[in-house]
Amino acid sequence: MRPVSRWFGVLVLGVCQGSGAQETVKSGKDAPATARVAAPAASQADDAKAIATLIASFTKAFNAGDAVAAAATYSEEALVVDEQGKRTEGRAAVRDQLAASFADNPGSTIAIKVDALRFLGPDTALEEGQTTITPDGARGVPEVTHFTVVYVKRDGHWLQSAVRDEIRHDLTPHDRLKELEWLVGDWINESQDAVVHTACKWADNGNFLIREFTMKTHGQPILSGTQRIGWDPVRGQFKTWIFDTEGGFGEGYWTRNGDEWVIKAEGVQQDGRHASVTNILKRLGKDRASWQSVDRTLGGIAVPGIDEFTLVRKPPEAGK
Structure with missing residues (x-):
């Protein structure tokens, strides 16, 4: 969390010119993410599948420490806000932040649990879930946060546009x-x-x-x-x-x-x-x-x- 941010690509919800906010969802190594779609229409089934594929691609890139591939899942004007309130704007800045995180925390992996996916329109979707970042070896315990992500569809492809990462408040002090x-x-x-x-x-x-x-x-x-x-x-x-x-x-x-x-x-x-x-x-x-x-x-x-x-x-x- 920089301030000493566990940024790790977990994006924070932000309003991106009316398109909404999105968060980096995590999944086990290369494991496809699944979502509970709120009453999806038949036309939305393919979009839900495409978003799940996007999440899986981000997860694979993150776990490989590939900042370029991970950043490619974001829109050009993406906005990321971490749990400390730090804002990162634009795909290039997201790429650089990911690269720095991977360098500081080599071998860390991300897991994403999607709780719900709701379509706000034909080209916009809102997703909520839980992310878990596990440090490599004996470097610490997994860190769990809640995320909200807004996806936008550009030229037929779904991308992360805005992401919010928040500290879970249901965890006990212990x-x-x-x-x-x-x-x-x-x-x-x-x-x-x-x-x-x-x-x-x-x-x-x-x-x-x-x-x-x-x-x-x-x-x-x-x-x-x-x-x-x-x-x-x-x-x-x-x-x-x-x-x-x-x-x-x-x-x-x-x-x-x-x-x-x-x-x-x-x-x-x-x-x-x-x-x-x-x-x-x-x-x-x-x-x-x-x-x-x-x-x-x-x-x-x-x-x-x-x-x-x-x-x-x-x-x-x-x-x-």
Whole structure:
């Protein structure tokens, strides 16, 4: 979602000069999409089949990482709006956005479930459904969104004209947090200066993740604290609350960019000074992640960032 958009070609509904809006529907690899057509007339049966074929072509191109072929399913003046409200206008811009998404997220696949297809006229159709994007390998959990798409018929061919992608609101906070479930466990970073230990677990109700951290220097604890991560349904983002043992506290929001999570946080130190930071957390594999802090300020003054370091998951203790 750029802001760190999971754009992946999921188009957002927009009004395209009265032609309506359309969304990129996803289907399993090369699997044809099917739609429940609202009382189609006999003359519309062929059009419904042609739209299903278009969806299958987009899916095949998407799963192959072929931005040119995927963009060919859009009209020249296509409008795409993602779940963050970012607008992409024109086939060429759609192609470039798809190419960037494929480069940032290689191997990701798309699946499309069409819920309904309704014809608004002989050359216009409206479709709704659900899209699922699955990252390659162990890079994360599938992302599910609701889409609305408007198709237009040009020179006998159906094309995507406008697409809207929206966050599903029927998912529970626990469902949302499964995207960060890989954080659960014990993690450690050791350097010449300090040792940082982080333990992450589910809250009892399963609607939050709780991270406890401790920093030691020369074997002595110098700082510890608690972080709680939950889902903000208003902003459609993960939100975090942080409290440390010195009396400081803060909050921030998470935004995903491929394998990276960008966490912009603000808070107050125990002495009343305002602090802000942008943290970048990147998953490097099942048991490794990197962390970096940039754009740090304290009391309105810029302070040095923290160079990227690696966190490693601790193996289970013997006998456990």
